[in-house]
Amino acid sequence: MTWFRARAAALLLLPLAACASEGTPPVQAVPQAEAGWRDVATTADRHRIREWRTAWLRALERARAAGHGAEIDREGALLVPDAALLGVSPPAGDYRCRVTKLGAKTEGLLDYVAYPAFRCRIGAGESTREFAKLTGSQRPVGRLFRDTDRRMIFLGTLQLGDEQGALRYGHDEDRAMAGLLERVGERRWRLVFPYPHYESLVDVIELIPEQ
Numbered sequence: 001m002t003w004f005r006a007r008a009a010a011l012l013l014l015p016l017a018a019c020a021s022e023g024t025p026p027v028q029a030v031p032q033a034e035a036g037w038r039d040v041a042t043t044a045d046r047h048r049i050r051e052w053r054t055a056w057l058r059a060l061e062r063a064r065a066a067g068h069g070a071e072i073d074r075e076g077a078l079l080v081p082d083a084a085l086l087g088v089s090p091p092a093g094d095y096r097c098r099v100t101k102l103g104a105k106t107e108g109l110l111d112y113v114a115y116p117a118f119r120c121r122i123g124a125g126e127s128t129r130e131f132a133k134l135t136g137s138q139r140p141v142g143r144l145f146r147d148t149d150r151r152m153i154f155l156g157t158l159q160l161g162d163e164q165g166a167l168r169y170g171h172d173e174d175r176a177m178a179g180l181l182e183r184v185g186e187r188r189w190r191l192v193f194p195y196p197h198y199e200s201l202v203d204v205i206e207l208i209p210e211q
Contacts, residue, residue: 026123026130026142026156028165028166029142029143029156029157029168030155030157031168034128037155040169042173042176045155048195049178049180051194052180054194055194055195055202056102056192056201056202057081058201059200059201060081060103062111063102063103063111063112068111077185078184078188079204084150084183085182085185086149086150086183087149088148088149088151088152088181088189090122090129090183090207090209091122091209092125092129093122093209094210095120095122095189095207095210096209097117097119097205097206097207097208098115098116098208099118099136099204099205100112100113101115102201102203103200103202104200104201105200105201109199109200113200118134119133119134119135119210120132120134122144127146128143128145128146129144131144138160139160140159140177140179140191140193140205141156141157142154142155142169143156150182152181154179154181154191155176155177155178157169157172157175158176158177174197177193177196178193178194180192180194187208187209188206188207188208189207189208190205190206191205191207
């Protein structure tokens with residue numbers, strides 16, 4: 001990121017951080033509560049959503065080639081690309097969320113990384129649902145948009161470190177996030193990010209309701 005872009009991002013965050021206690025980060029990041037996801041998504045993010053399966057197959061191939069086949073198989077449906085079930089809409093509430101990164105984006109990075117569980121939250125809603133990862137150093141915040149009976153589309157931005165505010169979606173391409181929410185079990189969902197901007201080819205967040 002150039003100095004100018006970094007400076008602009010910092011200026012955008014200042015007022016948001018000041019009012020973080022008055023509004024939730026998902027609302028700040030994606031205020032378009034009633035729009036369809038295609039009307040909100042950037043051109044780059046629509047492309048990432050279209051290419052989700054290609055990204056996933058490439059990521060799995062690299063992770064297995066690096067010797068992580070057993071770890072992948074142990075996760076069952078979580079890491080199977082075509083495992084989405086009908087009835088995608090998740091209940092509102094807090095979730096235990098666990099991130100797995102597949103396929104190194106650049107040489108020198110690991111092809112398989114599994115992190116311990118963090119906390120996430122999904123809000124109530126009709127056409128869209130708010131989503132936020134509450135803990136950890138990299139926290140997606142944004143909205144889940146209705147798409148099909150088997151998936152919802154996430155659009156949002158990435159919070160880093162101790163940031164309290166959230167950049168508006170579309171203001172900084174390096175922070176933009178686009179993913180697919182799918183149900184893969186009785187009380188098990190996943191949020192899949194194809195071609196994230198950092199580190200990996202695919203990020204998968206497993207979501208298990210805390211209650």
